[in-house]
Amino acid sequence: MSYIKSVLSKINFAVGNNPHLKHYPNETVKRFIPSPYKAVFILSTDFELAWAWRYAKNIANLKEAIENYVQSSRKNVPLILELCDHYKIPLTWAIVGHLFLDNCHRKKTLVHQNLRRIPYHRNNYWEFNAGDWFDDDPATDWKSALQWYAPDLIKSILGANTKHEIACHTFSHIDCRDGICPEYVFKDEINECVKIAREWGIQITSFVHPANMIGNIKLLKEYSFNSYRDNSGNYLTFPQQDKNGLWKFFSTSELAFRKEWSTDYHIYRYCTIIKRAIEFNRLCYFWFHLSTESEFLITILENLFEFLSSNRKSIFVTTTKDYINFIENEKK
Numbered sequence: 372m373s374y375i376k377s378v379l380s381k382i383n384f385a386v387g388n389n390p391h392l393k394h395y396p397n398e399t400v401k402r403f404i405p406s407p408y409k410a411v412f413i414l415s416t417d418f419e420l421a422w423a424w425r426y427a428k429n430i431a432n433l434k435e436a437i438e439n440y441v442q443s444s445r446k447n448v449p450l451i452l453e454l455c456d457h458y459k460i461p462l463t464w465a466i467v468g469h470l471f472l473d474n475c476h477r478k479k480t481l482v483h484q485n486l487r488r489i490p491y492h493r494n495n496y497w498e499f500n501a502g503d504w505f506d507d508d509p510a511t512d513w514k515s516a517l518q519w520y521a522p523d524l525i526k527s528i529l530g531a532n533t534k535h536e537i538a539c540h541t542f543s544h545i546d547c548r549d550g551i552c553p554e555y556v557f558k559d560e561i562n563e564c565v566k567i568a569r570e571w572g573i574q575i576t577s578f579v580h581p582a583n584m585i586g587n588i589k590l591l592k593e594y595s596f597n598s599y600r601d602n603s604g605n606y607l608t609f610p611q612q613d614k615n616g617l618w619k620f621f622s623t624s625e626l627a628f629r630k631e632w633s634t635d636y637h638i639y640r641y642c643t644i645i646k647r648a649i650e651f652n653r654l655c656y657f658w659f660h661l662s663t664e665s666e667f668l669i670t671i672l673e674n675l676f677e678f679l680s681s682n683r684k685s686i687f688v689t690t691t692k693d694y695i696n697f698i699e700n701e702k703k
Contacts, residue, residue: 377631384640390605390623392651400652401449402701403609408687410648412679413620413658413694415463415538415577415600415658416451420444420545421518425507426497440662441518447661448524450669455533458676462535463691464528465579465600468542468564470521471571474512480509486542486559492551496582504543525571534662536690538577539564541594548586557587561594577691589615598691600658607644607653608697618695623648626659626675628667636675645678649685654694 383389404411417423424430424437455462469475478484481503481618486501488504529537542560544551568575576597580586582601591599598610598618608622611618613619622646629637641657657675659668689697 372412374631377629385627385657390607390644392647392653393606393608395609399609403654403698404652405697406689407477409652409685410645411687411689411694412645412648413463413689413691414460415465415579415653415691416661417540417658418444418464418470418661419464419540419544420467420470420521421507422469424579426499428496428498439520443663443665444661445517445524446665447663448527450665451672452527452531454669454672454676455535456531458680459533460676460679460688461690463538463577464535465540466525467536467540467544468567469561471525471567472513472520472530473522475508475510477510481505482508486563487556489545489552489556492546494546494582494584521659536577536692537568537573537575538579538691539575540579543658546579546582546584547580548584551584552587553589557590561590565594574694579680587664588613588617589618591615597695602658607648607651607655609654619654620691622658623656626657626671628664628665634667634670637671641671641675642678645686677703
């Protein structure tokens with residue numbers, strides 16, 4: 372973020388334009404805010420390790436950068452779980468499916484031969500233009516390649532005192548957009564995620580498109596998903612049910628480090644957004660990348676969680692899945 376953009380962002384925030392507040396009649400508010408609360412809060416995180424970065428563009432020393440991202444992610448999980456248990460804050464963890472695996476193996480030259488490959492493509496974040504989509508997959512066991520597998524971390528999430536939600540982030544962090552990802556590729560990826568989750572005793576119903584590359588929406592319903600997240604803007608609003616019957620959640624803000632902002636300003640801004648959600652009776656939906664620098668992330672989360680804890684009587688703190696259960700029950 373440039374200095375000018377930083378200043379403009381602060382101005383828009385100060386005058387109440389960021390996040391944008393959507394207006395609703397009182398009847399709608401009552402439907403989406405459980406009594407006696409005044410607001411709803413959801414926090415989700417994208418759990419990717421190396422899968423998000425292998426074809427990344429415009430990153431110097433990519434191999435070193437990936438290692439740093441992975442180290443931050445692995446360091447953050449136990450710290451986040453400790454904070455969640457202390458403050459009783461559940462998260463929605465959008466996890467790349469491959470991370471559930473204990474191991475995988477190559478047959479001849481290919482790994483995951485049952486999955487049809489996404490064609491060569493590019494987007495704002497990565498460019499895949501040579502080789503096989505899974506060329507970087509080490510095809511070994513998780514202890515030998517901590518960048519590509521994480522059953523140990525997922526077990527710790529499932530074993531935490533706080534009841535967290537596991538959501539889907541595709542099997543291998545693909546661009547899901549129509550025209551980029553053929554339906555057969557999307558089906559293979561999602562079917563693999565659903566199968567692996569079932570083996571873990573998990574039913575996944577929430578979906579997060581990697582890099583917010585949204586597409587193949589109608590297929591989500593076929594695999595019993597009921598929601599997805601849209602990060603294309605910042606909103607204090609409620610989810611909208613689309614023509615496929617899926618609930619579309621709108622991001623309120625990403626918890627991300629902006630070097631132009633002080634840590635105190637980050638905390639002030641995020642807490643003020645929650646205050647606005649309480650004042651105007653809205654859903655506040657924050658999200659973050661698990662690879663965010665540990666010192667910054669933990670400082671931000673601890674202050675946010677403390678604020679949420681001190682306002683428990685006003686805020687319904689929940690997961691995407693549990694919130695949809697509430698909404699669906701209200702419709703009956």
